[in-house]
Amino acid sequence: MLTLSQTPPPFTPLGKKLFDANKPSYGPRAVPPAVGNDPMGNCDPLGLVRNLLLELVSVYPMEIVQTRDRVFQFFEWGHSYRQVWTDGRPLPKDADLTFNGISTGRWEGDTFVVTSGFFDDRSWLDHFGMPHSTEMTLEERYRRLDRDTLELNMTLTDPKIFTAPWVSERKVMKLAPRSREIAEQFCVPSQEAEFNRIVRDPAGGVVR
Amino acid sequence: MRGVIERCLIATVALLASTSVFAHHGTNASYDPTKAVTLTGVVTRFTFRNPHSFVEFDVRNEQGEMVHWVGEMNSPTVLREAGWTATTIKAGDELTMTLNPSRAGTPRGVVNRMRPILVNGKQVLGTGGSNEN
Numbered sequence: 376m377l378t379l380s381q382t383p384p385p386f387t388p389l390g391k392k393l394f395d396a397n398k399p400s401y402g403p404r405a406v407p408p409a410v411g412n413d414p415m416g417n418c419d420p421l422g423l424v425r426n427l428l429l430e431l432v433s434v435y436p437m438e439i440v441q442t443r444d445r446v447f448q449f450f451e452w453g454h455s456y457r458q459v460w461t462d463g464r465p466l467p468k469d470a471d472l473t474f475n476g477i478s479t480g481r482w483e484g485d486t487f488v489v490t491s492g493f494f495d496d497r498s499w500l501d502h503f504g505m506p507h508s509t510e511m512t513l514e515e516r517y518r519r520l521d522r523d524t525l526e527l528n529m530t531l532t533d534p535k536i537f538t539a540p541w542v543s544e545r546k547v548m549k550l551a552p553r554s555r556e557i558a559e560q561f562c563v564p565s566q567e568a569e570f571n572r573i574v575r576d577p578a579g580g581v582v583r
Numbered sequence: 584m585r586g587v588i589e590r591c592l593i594a595t596v597a598l599l600a601s602t603s604v605f606a607h608h609g610t611n612a613s614y615d616p617t618k619a620v621t622l623t624g625v626v627t628r629f630t631f632r633n634p635h636s637f638v639e640f641d642v643r644n645e646q647g648e649m650v651h652w653v654g655e656m657n658s659p660t661v662l663r664e665a666g667w668t669a670t671t672i673k674a675g676d677e678l679t680m681t682l683n684p685s686r687a688g689t690p691r692g693v694v695n696r697m698r699p700i701l702v703n704g705k706q707v708l709g710t711g712g713s714n715e716n
Contacts, residue, residue, distance in 0.1 A: 400608055400609030400612050400613075401608070401609070405609060405611065405612040406609075406612050407609055407612045407613040407686070407687075408608055408609040408612070408613065409613070411609070411612075413608075415608070416608075434660050434661055434664065435660065451660070558659075558660060560633050560634075560658070560660065561633065562633065562634055563632075563633070566632060566633070567634070570630075570634075570635050570637065573637065573639070573653055574635065574637050574653050574655050574691060575609075575613070577653070577685070577687070577689045577690075577691050578613040578614065578655065578685040578687065578689060578691035578692075579612075579613050579685075579687060580685070580686075580687025580688070580689060
């Protein structure tokens with residue numbers, strides 16, 4: 376499922392207002408992309424949560440690379456990456472907002488725990504138009520169940536949008552064959568604009 | 584046990600993927616899955632690229648007029664898994680394929696890969712897969 380779980384917590388009034396303003400092209404509220412406002416339709420960055428979800432549950436793989444002081448996750452979609460600092464530093468008190476935020480990681484037994492914040496709020500959390508604010512924080516808990524299986528549980532906290540933390544369902548990933556490499560899957564704005572002009576907009580009955 | 588992943592050290596990688604698929608962007612919002620139209624025409628361009636591939640072809644309608652149709656397809660990542668390449672369809676080919684047409688009534692559709700696709704009279708790649716992923 377391309378979201379954290381089927382049961383998000385209730386919205387705050389602001390959360391509901393932002394959710395209603397987002398017009399996705401997936402799920403029960405789907406509208407033709409031509410008349411929606413999904414940031415993905417212009418190749419805007421997906422933001423960390425949505426990019427993670429896309430890599431977790433679709434055909435796009437991610438690659439994890441560890442170095443002495445950082446863990447990198449390379450995402451096929453958008454040819455993008457995020458870094459998790461593992462040198463013991465805490466999250467900063469203040470920082471610029473970015474689509475992938477700032478992340479620190481530590482080990483709790485067998486579990487790699489990643490805490491993130493400072494997210495730009497222009498992104499959606501998922502394909503269904505779930506909003507978030509700049510105050511969102513995310514905890515990811517990774518555990519390798521066996522050689523080929525990695526489990527991820529997430530808790531998203533955003534008191535401006537949700538009245539309680541949103542705990543994900545358990546996500547399970549499988550090790551891909553070594554022959555599978557991350558492909559160059561840039562979302563190219565000029566290509567997407569051409570697609571929108573030739574296909575998306577006419578298909579949606581929109582003349583621009 | 585601590586650090587099973589950590590011990591993989593520098594540039595040791597875990598490449599992760601799930602076999603799940605997801606609905607293509609807005610497919611059922613833009614196109615009517617309950618309708619199907621099978622068209623034969625001459626390809627003017629096949630665009631095999633991220634995030635959406637599409638094929639353009641000219642089809643003569645019942646009134647004898649030439650109509651420029653465009654069929655939306657999946658990303659190369661998905662199509663490659665089904666055996667497609669950038670040259671499976673080429674400009675100048677005679678193409679027969681089935682589309683679920685635009686709800687807006689415009690000559691646009693999403694290509695139904697579960698129905699036979701003929702290139703110059705020969706079926707390519709068999710049928711199968713889904714235009715939903």
